[in-house]
Amino acid sequence: MRKRIMILILFFGVASLTFFASTDVISLFAGQHSFINISGEGNQIDCVACHHHIADELNHSMIHADLSCEACHRFNGTTDITFASGDRSHSIPGKEAHAAYTPRCLDCHGGNGVWIENKTGSSVHAPPARAFGEGEHYGSNYSAHKTLVLKANASNTSIGENEACLVCHTNYSCKISYSYFYNIDYNISNWNISSFSFNGTRNYDIQWNKSGAKHEFLKLSDIKCTKCHKNIYDALVNGTSNPSNENYLTHAPIEIDSTGSSKNWDTDNPWGHYRYHYIPDANRTEWVNNSYCFRCHNVNKYASEHSSENATYDLGNVTEDTNSTEVHCAEALTCASCHGSGRTKEVIDNPDGPGGDGGGGGDEKKGHSGTTPDFVDEVASNYARTFNGDICMGCHEAAVHPDGNGGEGQCSRCHKYGNAVVSIESEPSGYATNT
Amino acid sequence: MKRMIMLAIALLAISIFVLPVTLSLFSGQHCWYDISLQKNQIPCKKCHADVYEEIMSMEPLNKKIAGQSNSPHSYMDENCELCHRTCFNMTYNSGTGKYEKSPGFTYASGKDGGSTPGVEAHAASTIECMDCHGIPADGGYWNHWSYEEYDGWCFLCHGGSGYYRGQYTTIPGRGYNDFISAGGFGLGTTSTDTGEHAAHKAFVLDSINDTELEGSNEACIACHTKIRVESNFNVTSSLMISVNDSYNLSASYWNVVNISPDGYITYKEVKEG
Numbered sequence A: 001m002r003k004r005i006m007i008l009i010l011f012f013g014v015a016s017l018t019f020f021a022s023t024d025v026i027s028l029f030a031g032q033h034s035f036i037n038i039s040g041e042g043n044q045i046d047c048v049a050c051h052h053h054i055a056d057e058l059n060h061s062m063i064h065a066d067l068s069c070e071a072c073h074r075f076n077g078t079t080d081i082t083f084a085s086g087d088r089s090h091s092i093p094g095k096e097a098h099a100a101y102t103p104r105c106l107d108c109h110g111g112n113g114v115w116i117e118n119k120t121g122s123s124v125h126a127p128p129a130r131a132f133g134e135g136e137h138y139g140s141n142y143s144a145h146k147t148l149v150l151k152a153n154a155s156n157t158s159i160g161e162n163e164a165c166l167v168c169h170t171n172y173s174c175k176i177s178y179s180y181f182y183n184i185d186y187n188i189s190n191w192n193i194s195s196f197s198f199n200g201t202r203n204y205d206i207q208w209n210k211s212g213a214k215h216e217f218l219k220l221s222d223i224k225c226t227k228c229h230k231n232i233y234d235a236l237v238n239g240t241s242n243p244s245n246e247n248y249l250t251h252a253p254i255e256i257d258s259t260g261s262s263k264n265w266d267t268d269n270p271w272g273h274y275r276y277h278y279i280p281d282a283n284r285t286e287w288v289n290n291s292y293c294f295r296c297h298n299v300n301k302y303a304s305e306h307s308s309e310n311a312t313y314d315l316g317n318v319t320e321d322t323n324s325t326e327v328h329c330a331e332a333l334t335c336a337s338c339h340g341s342g343r344t345k346e347v348i349d350n351p352d353g354p355g356g357d358g359g360g361g362g363d364e365k366k367g368h369s370g371t372t373p374d375f376v377d378e379v380a381s382n383y384a385r386t387f388n389g390d391i392c393m394g395c396h397e398a399a400v401h402p403d404g405n406g407g408e409g410q411c412s413r414c415h416k417y418g419n420a421v422v423s424i425e426s427e428p429s430g431y432a433t434n435t
Numbered sequence B: 001m002k003r004m005i006m007l008a009i010a011l012l013a014i015s016i017f018v019l020p021v022t023l024s025l026f027s028g029q030h031c032w033y034d035i036s037l038q039k040n041q042i043p044c045k046k047c048h049a050d051v052y053e054e055i056m057s058m059e060p061l062n063k064k065i066a067g068q069s070n071s072p073h074s075y076m077d078e079n080c081e082l083c084h085r086t087c088f089n090m091t092y093n094s095g096t097g098k099y100e101k102s103p104g105f106t107y108a109s110g111k112d113g114g115s116t117p118g119v120e121a122h123a124a125s126t127i128e129c130m131d132c133h134g135i136p137a138d139g140g141y142w143n144h145w146s147y148e149e150y151d152g153w154c155f156l157c158h159g160g161s162g163y164y165r166g167q168y169t170t171i172p173g174r175g176y177n178d179f180i181s182a183g184g185f186g187l188g189t190t191s192t193d194t195g196e197h198a199a200h201k202a203f204v205l206d207s208i209n210d211t212e213l214e215g216s217n218e219a220c221i222a223c224h225t226k227i228r229v230e231s232n233f234n235v236t237s238s239l240m241i242s243v244n245d246s247y248n249l250s251a252s253y254w255n256v257v258n259i260s261p262d263g264y265i266t267y268k269e270v271k272e273g
Helices: A002-021 A054-057 A069-073 A107-108 A146-152 A162-169 A230-238 A283-287 A290-297 A300-307 A307-312 A314-319 A374-384 A385-396 A409-414 B001-020 B050-055 B059-063 B072-076 B129-133 B154-158 B202-209 B217-224
Strands: A114-117 A123-126 A174-191 A192-208 A419-423 A432-434 B090-095 B098-099 B160-164 B167-171 B228-245 B252-272
Touching: A054 B252, A069 A385, A107 A114, A107 A162, A146 A162, A146 B252, A162 B228, A174 A385, A174 B252, A192 A230, A192 A290, A192 A385, A230 A283, A290 A300, A300 A307, A300 A314, A307 A314, A385 A419, A385 A432, A385 B228, A385 B252, B050 B072, B059 B167, B072 B154, B090 B129, B129 B217, B154 B160, B154 B167
Parallel strands: A174 B228
Antiparallel strands: A114 A123, A174 A192, A174 A419, A419 A432, B090 B098, B160 B167, B228 B252
16 A cells, blocks of 8 residues: 555656656757858858768769869859858858759869869869860760760760760769671672671670769779770670680781791781780780770870880871870771871781792782772771771681681782682671681 | 644644645746737747757857857847748749749737737748748838838848847848848849759759748758758669661761660768757
């Protein structure tokens, strides 16, 4: 009984205290009347409070990690955007944006680039996106990826042309669905092409899986050409796949000459140095990389990064033959860009070819050098750029050419008379026949 | 036992002597506030002490009295009516996408012995931030300078001098034109408010359409106050690019026919209050 009375007294005591202490109204959304003072210089609204995820991405980024949110998202160096501001006692109403805007990458990387202040107060230069940052036409038409930039600008997934920038320069993932011809057939008679046809459709899908983080910017060396152009990578690394993996490669042409006693296409040649395009079997996975792509698709860049090869291959003059100084990262070119008539690497006679009757009646070393009109120029002029490489590869794919020293008596068919019946598949299979 | 009985009788007698009045619940309920004077005489903070504390926490009192606070809301600690009995009223027009001036509310008032019954609100209204921050200019629409709740308080918003908590205080001037307009969302707060590049515009428009709080308040207070915010993001992480090689015998180009989002990642962000 006494215990019950004690419990009853305790209950009334607690109830009284609760009643006494709960006379205040309970507010929903506590904190909504605690306004952040924005009168100081700069931005006092903590972007990261709501955007930890992006801040974390940026902290792991190889580029831009030293920049504040405001450096990009309240940038008005070239955009003439008035952002809202409460600096000092007077406030400035925003015009084009309030707290932040979604920038175009080219706002900083267009023109000659801009200088911006990083987190430590240092002035850092945002380099220009060469070619693509040049006005509304995105520079020269030689830039291989210009159509991507144009389409990105027309699409509404991101601001401006950002999709194109993000897909290469960040960990934003991508899938690409390519559609192109399956193979070409043509005949050559006395270095004149006839009966040219393109056939079928090849659909090739790639998937470059990255973390998906748009604010994780990649250093340039981490942008892998072969991730998006895996069909070419597969062709170069795996070799032709039909009928079996053979030791010859499409997209890696060889100069046609005698392979000598070693029957190797790599070092056994009259010039005594590694062939510029050919990749020996043992080096495929290692050598098929950005640097290899730049050998042709950005000669200027390759030459500047490889001084010894610059001298070996006379790349200074080759650069002038190309338009590589006018492109963003890669040039859309044909073989004729470097090997056409009058070019630094125009087709020359095989210096160690059989001068006499090598089974074909002489002049086997000549090939199509000095043809009038120039055979290479004719290919470039008369056939679409997309076919040019494969027309050349129909003969210059290494294994298409017999590797015997002397050509087992077949030299004159091509080298003297310029006759061939060719069928070659596009990448990645690249299988070719030349009869 | 006898002593206990005697003690009880004594206590009872004293109690009867000292407690002649009837015991009332809710003491004070018959002590009415005089609301016949100008402005509001009901002490809001009696019930909203938490809100009062939030506003008081913004700036030290001595700083405010010294006129050194540049945070306008910090001076409204005892002037709830400046916001919650405001004459300003801006209404979002979904057709034009702009905030437009609307007649203010009629609040209940007992001024001058008579009474004005409230119409849209009695003591206070839940306001939109844009009621004040969406105004291009009064332009004689509300004549807020003569509005009785604002009389004498000009300096609290515009800066200048006046009596704050009984002390003559000078607050740095903030101007009169567009001085608190929340421009940059294209909502018509100023004549130059295009908002064409605003990163958070969708957030503001979705807040306007959301009924949890008034107007765009969800967006405003999420950033401008210390309220706790939990956001669930669903953002693109991958693109699908379709590329066709367009060709005939003599010409070709790579035609990028489509770019579209392909993958998404979701994550939660928590801004602690």
